[in-house]
Amino acid sequence: MLSVDALLERAQAAPEPAPVSAVGVRHSAADNAARCTELIAAGEDSAESWRFGILQTLDDYTSTLRRGGPALAARVFEREPQRTGSVDVDAAFAALADFLSERDGWTAPQWAADPTRKARQWFPAVPSIFRAEAQAVSPRAFRHRGIFITGSSLSRA
Numbered sequence: 001m002l003s004v005d006a007l008l009e010r011a012q013a014a015p016e017p018a019p020v021s022a023v024g025v026r027h028s029a030a031d032n033a034a035r036c037t038e039l040i041a042a043g044e045d046s047a048e049s050w051r052f053g054i055l056q057t058l059d060d061y062t063s064t065l066r067r068g069g070p071a072l073a074a075r076v077f078e079r080e081p082q083r084t085g086s087v088d089v090d091a092a093f094a095a096l097a098d099f100l101s102e103r104d105g106w107t108a109p110q111w112a113a114d115p116t117r118k119a120r121q122w123f124p125a126v127p128s129i130f131r132a133e134a135q136a137v138s139p140r141a142f143r144h145r146g147i148f149i150t151g152s153s154l155s156r157a
């Protein structure tokens with residue numbers, strides 16, 4: 001029987017599994033934007049769409065990235081998300097695509113550069129006491145579109 005330390009060493013020494021793209025993209029930003037449209041039409045606020053639409057898209061992207069690498073993950077943003085009824089949420093979908101493309105080395109889709117996908121000044125899921133921090137640390141892709149987030153806003157468990 002191996003010790004915990006030996007098991008950890010063995011796991012760390014094992015090569016990373018090769019990405020497998022045979023499954024394709026399961027969920028896309030466009031799918032999540034359609035759901036956001038329904039939420040907003042039902043009276044939910046933009047913060048709910050941030051949680052469901054943007055963070056869900058980030059989770060979908062991360063899962064696809066792990067499974068198939070950056071080229072497959074970029075396809076999460078291939079289809080342009082429909083307008084949701086919230087300028088803030090529409091801007092956030094573009095910001096997320098831009099941010100992830102820059103981080104992971106793929107070309108952002110053309111729709112993400114649409115200048116109408118810009119919020120006036122939105123602090124999704126950022127309490128007022130952290131707004132100055134959000135303005136200082138928000139990634140370029142979000143800040144450029146009027147969205148201010150903290151370093152933990154895109155952190156996922």
